[in-house]
Amino acid sequence: MAEFTELSRSKSHGGSVVKYRHNSDVLGCAMQFSAFLPPAPGPRPVLFWLSGLTCTEDNFIQKAGALKKAAELGLLLVCPDTSPRGLGIEGEDESWDFGTGAGFYLDATAEKWKRYRMFSYITKELPELVRTHFPVDPARASISGHSMGGLGSLVCALRNPGMFRSISAFAPISNPIQCPWGVKAFTGYLGDNKAAWKDWDPSELAAKYEGPPISILVDQGSEDSFLHQKQLLPEALETAVAGNDRLNLQLRIQDGYDHSYFFIQTFIDGHLEFHARALST
Numbered sequence: 231m232a233e234f235t236e237l238s239r240s241k242s243h244g245g246s247v248v249k250y251r252h253n254s255d256v257l258g259c260a261m262q263f264s265a266f267l268p269p270a271p272g273p274r275p276v277l278f279w280l281s282g283l284t285c286t287e288d289n290f291i292q293k294a295g296a297l298k299k300a301a302e303l304g305l306l307l308v309c310p311d312t313s314p315r316g317l318g319i320e321g322e323d324e325s326w327d328f329g330t331g332a333g334f335y336l337d338a339t340a341e342k343w344k345r346y347r348m349f350s351y352i353t354k355e356l357p358e359l360v361r362t363h364f365p366v367d368p369a370r371a372s373i374s375g376h377s378m379g380g381l382g383s384l385v386c387a388l389r390n391p392g393m394f395r396s397i398s399a400f401a402p403i404s405n406p407i408q409c410p411w412g413v414k415a416f417t418g419y420l421g422d423n424k425a426a427w428k429d430w431d432p433s434e435l436a437a438k439y440e441g442p443p444i445s446i447l448v449d450q451g452s453e454d455s456f457l458h459q460k461q462l463l464p465e466a467l468e469t470a471v472a473g474n475d476r477l478n479l480q481l482r483i484q485d486g487y488d489h490s491y492f493f494i495q496t497f498i499d500g501h502l503e504f505h506a507r508a509l510s511t
């Protein structure tokens with residue numbers, strides 16, 4: 231079996247926060263992820279959390295204040311990194327919004343970036359590792375994320391009908407084919423064929439989703455500078471979902487909140503409760 235190493239373990243809220251390192255066959259490099267193992271014995275429902283630009287496996291587990299509620303609800307949390315690292319691709323460390331720390335949860339097709347396959351990593355290799363190493367109920371999984379990770383949670387779920395019971399996001403990049411971050415990333419990872427970009431765009435995917443009905447909870451701060459810069463475009467997701475009765479979106483504009491983990495901390499309990507309800511049976 232591929233190498234799988236425990237790097238650190240700390241008791242928290244009666245459970246354990248653990249960091250792992252493993253060799254990823256999909257990405258061809260070592261990857262790390264954090265997990266919260268709730269106190270009660272398995273099999274447990276699992277919530278995958280996808281972080282945003284510049285993040286690692288540490289940001290959510292250390293800054294979101296999610297562990298007390300996850301322990302109470304018996305939710306196992308899995309928090310992967312946001313890109314492959316150290317692949318030696320020329321320019322991979324030049325920008326904070328492209329390359330390292332900015333994998334955009336897609337499978338790149340441009341020759342230069344073809345090892346950037348975070349979508350396959352998140353939806354195939356990581357769930358398999360989780361099933362192998364943890365006491366989880368594989369039929370009970372949900373997904374959440376922030377910003378680029380909110381895009382990732384929507385894309386991973388909408389492209390895999392039935393894989394996740396519920397979706398949530400904080401300030402997701404909702405219509406990347408129409409925003410500067412998305413245009414930069416998709417041009418680099420996918421090339422100039424804009425028709426292919428739609429396959430990785432939450433709003434485009436929401437409009438044509440034909441899977442089982444699924445609920446989506448989105449929180450968006452009204453004072454988020456990236457909202458004002460038109461990087462997030464939640465209204466596009468709202469419009470797309472309005473035309474698709476298989477999707478049930480609750481989009482909440484939270485007055486005065488910005489893009490930070492202070493915003494996430496404020497509303498994370500409600501997201502965990504939303505997922506726990508969907509995962510309860």
Ligand SMILES: N[C@@H](CCC(=O)N[C@@H](CS)C(=O)NCC(=O)O)C(=O)O
Binds near residue numbers: 378490
């Ligand atoms: N580096 C960017 C900000 C990047 C950013 O805000 N990243 C968000 C996700 S899109 C994040 O979670 N940052 C890490 C953190 O707050 O812990 C800037 O200087 O404008």
